[in-house]
Amino acid sequence: MKRLEDIFVALNGWMLILMLSAMALIVGGNISFRYLTAHSFPWADEAARYLMIWLTFTGAGLILRLGGHVAITNLQDALPAKGQIVLRAAIVIGLLVFFGFMVHVGLQYAQRMQYQVSPALRIPFLYVYAAMPVGFGLLIVHLLLIARPFITAGAYKRPDESGTEASGPLPGGGNG
Template sequence: MRSADSMASCLGAVERGLVAVNRWILIVLLAVMSLIVFANVCSRYLSNFSIPWSEEVARHLMVWLTFLGAGPVLRAGGHIAVENLQDALPRELAIVVRVMVAALLMGFFILMTWVGWEYMTRSAYQLTAATQISFAWVYSAIPIGGLLLIAHFGFVLRGYVVKREFAADDQFDATASASL
């Protein structure tokens, strides 16, 4: 019994660490993107000079924000979902529907990771226009985001399938955000 408790404690620590690191990376990416766009707007209107690489870098940061942010939103139940069918079904059938949904989602995340890796490796020799970096750096957000989706969904999978529960979080209320 002790080994099961220590395993659960270790998994809980890994989950908390993953969420914290993922959240801080998102905060930093958003802050950098905002500063770049703000600096470019100020520069354009105050000196009639535009920072040549700002739009490209901001766009690439947005790609990274999208793929790295999908996992934390998924774990909190923040993505759009149609739940009328499972609400209308008896509990056992609703669980079967959620198992099918979970299998389809995991299959999609695995496919996204695999195809994203292929896309990233094929674009390794193409360079971005303004910064002249490899597109592989930009497109690596796809397989990394796919792996994060798999990890985040894996941590909430049992609660989702059995009770249709998502991870509780002090900073995010999925119910409140869904009602906006």
């Protein structure tokens, strides 16, 4: 199971790297083309915008598993150990319900937009709006993979050299 999780995380990370690279190449190429020829690619801004949307939604799961989203831990810190576990379990259940709802809403939006096409690229908006259910689906998978250590110890997966899990506030002053 650990190997499958590692493969899943690596694929998610490489997908983000490829999208960010494509976005950088498109924007950089468009800037170069504009300064060299005084013309721009008419589709470059649109493509970069849609890649940014996909980056945001598909990258949220990796950030979740690292504890990188905003968190206020004052209530948790004030509770006894058993209360902290109950609160974290309630948070996980609440997040799973919310993420599931957002997958449903995202699918509805994508379906409604399937016949409308983007102005420059002429692709159906279905492919743009699909980022929402895909991203929230990835959030569900990432949350399920980290739920047990998070609930029991408040631990997040951290990409450090030792491969150990960390807990507590994030480095840099933010609460985790």
